[in-house]
Amino acid sequence: MTPVLDLAGIFVFALSGALQGVHKKLDVIGMAVLAFFTSVGGGVIRDLFIGVQPAAFRDAGYLLVPVAATVIAFFWHPQVERAMPGVLVFDAAGLGLFCAVGTTKAxxxxLAPVHAVFLGVCTAVGGGVIRDILSGEMPTLLYDRQLYAVPAMLGSTAMAVLYTLGVRGFVATLSSAVLAFAFRILAMRYGWRAPLARGMN
Structure with a gap:
């Protein structure tokens, strides 16, 4: 992932974390904490599993971008809320990019392909899990009724298969990211939901 795309994805996820802080009536520090961990938490989890220094602790952009997202949400959250359909599209794009890049790095x-897929999904959804835990919500990963983790798993699996076949670089990353992105958009458009246990509504 290029630095620009990386930071763009971080910005969108940070914005969702900061908005969660607004909804929970947190102060600006709480908003910033949620913004930071939502945007880089998945990548940190991945890098710790791999055994390398997390990129979030080497580049100032990984700190400054969540701060910028916090400032925007703090002053202009009503306007951002009204633009949420557009934000969700960027969020879906970030999901696709992060799952593909996380799998590639693993x-x-x-790492074996199955473990790489796991870390690809962690990269994409890990920050959201941390956000939900810190804000006192049940992580949406545990009840993926809006099909968020499923697209990430699909994109990560595609990336692992392509990597194993020797198809790597920009084409493989873009193809896997677009697959996850498209599935997420279709799920939002048509209201696809993950099934519940038999007999449960």
């Missing part, structure tokens, strides 16, 4: 460091 395989580059020698």
């Amino acid at each position: 395989m580059y460091f020698g």
